[in-house]
Amino acid sequence: MLNFVDSVQDAVAGIKDGSTVMIGGFGNAGQPFELIDALLDCGATDLTVVNNNAGQGDQGLALLIKEGRVKKMICSFPRQSDSWHFDAKYKAGEIELELVPQGNLAERIRAAGAGIGGFFTPTGYGTMLAEGKETRFLDGKWQVFETPIHADVALVKALKADGKGNLVYRKTARNFGPIMAAAAKHTIVQVSEIVPTGGLDPENVVTPGIYVNSIVKVAGSGSTAEKAA
Amino acid sequence: MSVQSNEKSLQTSETPLGRDDLARLVARDIAPGSFVNLGIGQPTLVSNYLTEEQNITLHTENGMLGMGPEAKGDQIDGDLINAGKIPVTELPGASYFHHADSFAIMRGGHLDICVLGAFQVSATGDLANWHTGAPGAIPAVGGAMDLATGAKDVFVMMTLLTREGASKIVDACTYPITGVGCVTRVYTDKAVFLIGPDGVTVRETFGCTLEELQDLVPVPLKATPAAG
Numbered sequence A: 001m002l003n004f005v006d007s008v009q010d011a012v013a014g015i016k017d018g019s020t021v022m023i024g025g026f027g028n029a030g031q032p033f034e035l036i037d038a039l040l041d042c043g044a045t046d047l048t049v050v051n052n053n054a055g056q057g058d059q060g061l062a063l064l065i066k067e068g069r070v071k072k073m074i075c076s077f078p079r080q081s082d083s084w085h086f087d088a089k090y091k092a093g094e095i096e097l098e099l100v101p102q103g104n105l106a107e108r109i110r111a112a113g114a115g116i117g118g119f120f121t122p123t124g125y126g127t128m129l130a131e132g133k134e135t136r137f138l139d140g141k142w143q144v145f146e147t148p149i150h151a152d153v154a155l156v157k158a159l160k161a162d163g164k165g166n167l168v169y170r171k172t173a174r175n176f177g178p179i180m181a182a183a184a185k186h187t188i189v190q191v192s193e194i195v196p197t198g199g200l201d202p203e204n205v206v207t208p209g210i211y212v213n214s215i216v217k218v219a220g221s222g223s224t225a226e227k228a229a
Numbered sequence B: 001m002s003v004q005s006n007e008k009s010l011q012t013s014e015t016p017l018g019r020d021d022l023a024r025l026v027a028r029d030i031a032p033g034s035f036v037n038l039g040i041g042q043p044t045l046v047s048n049y050l051t052e053e054q055n056i057t058l059h060t061e062n063g064m065l066g067m068g069p070e071a072k073g074d075q076i077d078g079d080l081i082n083a084g085k086i087p088v089t090e091l092p093g094a095s096y097f098h099h100a101d102s103f104a105i106m107r108g109g110h111l112d113i114c115v116l117g118a119f120q121v122s123a124t125g126d127l128a129n130w131h132t133g134a135p136g137a138i139p140a141v142g143g144a145m146d147l148a149t150g151a152k153d154v155f156v157m158m159t160l161l162t163r164e165g166a167s168k169i170v171d172a173c174t175y176p177i178t179g180v181g182c183v184t185r186v187y188t189d190k191a192v193f194l195i196g197p198d199g200v201t202v203r204e205t206f207g208c209t210l211e212e213l214q215d216l217v218p219v220p221l222k223a224t225p226a227a228g
Helices: A008-012 A033-042 A061-066 A084-091 A102-114 A177-183 B019-029 B042-049 B099-107 B144-150 B210-216
Strands: A003-005 A020-023 A047-050 A070-075 A096-099 A119-121 A135-138 A141-146 A151-157 A184-191 A214-217 B011-013 B035-038 B057-060 B064-070 B088-096 B113-116 B120-122 B153-157 B185-187 B191-196 B199-206 B221-223
Touching (some): A008 A033, A008 A214, A020 A177, A033 A061, A033 A151, A033 A184, A061 A084, A102 A177, A102 B099, A102 B144, A177 A184, A177 B099, B019 B042, B019 B153, B019 B185, B035 B042, B042 B153, B113 B144, B210 B221
Parallel strands (some): A003 A214, A020 A151, A070 A096, B035 B057, B035 B113, B113 B153, B153 B185, B199 B221
Antiparallel strands (some): A119 A141, A135 A141, B057 B064, B064 B088, B185 B191, B191 B199
16 A cells, blocks of 8 residues: 655654664665654664664764664674764674675565575675575585565655656665565655656656555655765 | 796886786776776776776676766765765766666676775685674675675785785685685785686786795795786
């Protein structure tokens, strides 16, 4: 069921304590800052968050971590020059980290959306990130068994939606949006523009509306440029 | 340790190579028409020396083929960044795709070459470049393990020696590894090493003889007669 909601507050109102929340974005590109701010305001806590990074600077996911709402991060690259809020929580033992190679992170999210119960991949074989995992010699290579990552909610930023919830993205801000939209039980999307049904060329739709539950228009959120400045 | 070749020297320069000279050398060795991923840091310099005639397509794992040079001034667009989160530009013929597709390009074996930095490379091509393993260090892996196991050829660019003077080419890695037996070639300031089933071969040296190089590196080195 697709809903167009009037505010980011309404969009995230149903997110419960203890939820697993996928948040799109790679660095600041594609990060749904307004939805994250609303999630911060709504008070949901004890969250498991799936994102490539663990927040940067003093905005978005970094603030959610700073305020102690995140009990666990599942990500590939938490440590950056400006990941000070995550770094502090991690060193204080106040946040759990599941570190996942980036391609495994993407493929595990994709697998969840595609109904795949797990897969074998050579990535990580022989490394400490594969310790304790099942391995098999397949296709001439040692491979490691990886499982899907499901989520209760995905927060995604896209450029435009039409009346059916079909989405298009902008440049490298697309990143995790399409696979997270498919993997979560409930997908909330912020867009900078809503066009009438028929206003997107069906050949160019990136995320079909079947994966989308709630859409909210956020003025001026089309490009990350003004946010990152 | 003795060198298993009677060749006096393979030298192609009288002094060690600087970072830009090394980047120029790597760029020259990339076959025309290749699809290439350049890692964060020193490998990024390689893009400065790729020529139009080479027709190289650069991949960035956050979801793009056909990446252009770093964006300047009005070109800067927060939605168009590379894997190091630096604003970049797009070239004619560029394409965008989501993260699972981007990593399928690596993991599916479609990428011809990736160029990575490293802490250590073993004599059998094991790579260590993601984690010092130091107590209290926050680990971050990003796409390093996918690149290391997925690209057809994995080139490493690094200084041969640590600040303390230890060889980064080692018998076995002491840092946590990124991938097993994945590195095919190592470009350093003192030599280019080819890693294959029969061990480590030196393609050329810079500012040292093979004998002098062997004194620095704790694995048996062989000379290759011709450029490889």
